[in-house]
Amino acid sequence: MMNRKKLPNETMTKYYQDKISMCFRCDLSDAASVSCIIRGLPISSQSNARAFQCQRPDELYEAFLCALDDYRLPTFETREKLNKDAKQSSSLEKKVTKTLKLIPASVARKSAIF
Numbered sequence: 618m619m620n621r622k623k624l625p626n627e628t629m630t631k632y633y634q635d636k637i638s639m640c641f642r643c644d645l646s647d648a649a650s651v652s653c654i655i656r657g658l659p660i661s662s663q664s665n666a667r668a669f670q671c672q673r674p675d676e677l678y679e680a681f682l683c684a685l686d687d688y689r690l691p692t693f694e695t696r697e698k699l700n701k702d703a704k705q706s707s708s709l710e711k712k713v714t715k716t717l718k719l720i721p722a723s724v725a726r727k728s729a730i731f
Contacts, residue, residue: 618636618639618640618643618653619653619656621635621636621639621657622657622658623657623658623659628686629682629683629685629686630682630683630686632657632658632682633654633674633678633682636650636653636654636657637650637654637674639653640653640654640674647672647673647674648672650673650674651671651672651673651674651676651677654666654674654677654682655667655677662685665681666681666682669681
């Protein structure tokens with residue numbers, strides 16, 4: 618049961634249902650079940666799940682996990698696209714900053730007043 622981790626291609630609901638079923642079979646307390654469920658989440662989600670300080674597994678699901686039902690670990694393609702988007706955004710910021718530096722301060726102040 619402790620080795621059961623959320624799989625990259627499964628929904629949070631499926632993961633939660635599997636874990637809660639295992640916790641029930643092992644007769645774990647609510648607090649132990651919450652801890653067990655959180656430990657199986659991706660590292661990136663564990664601290665947020667703990668921050669909710671849920672006492673019961675159903676509280677954890679309703680307050681946090683159900684909102685991430687379609688959560689998937691980013692694939693290599695997704696990370697590659699995010700990096701590309703970040704580079705494009707950075708390039709655009711540099712162009713805007715450069716353009717703003719070319720506008721005289723007196724003109725910028727007048728346009729900000731209206």
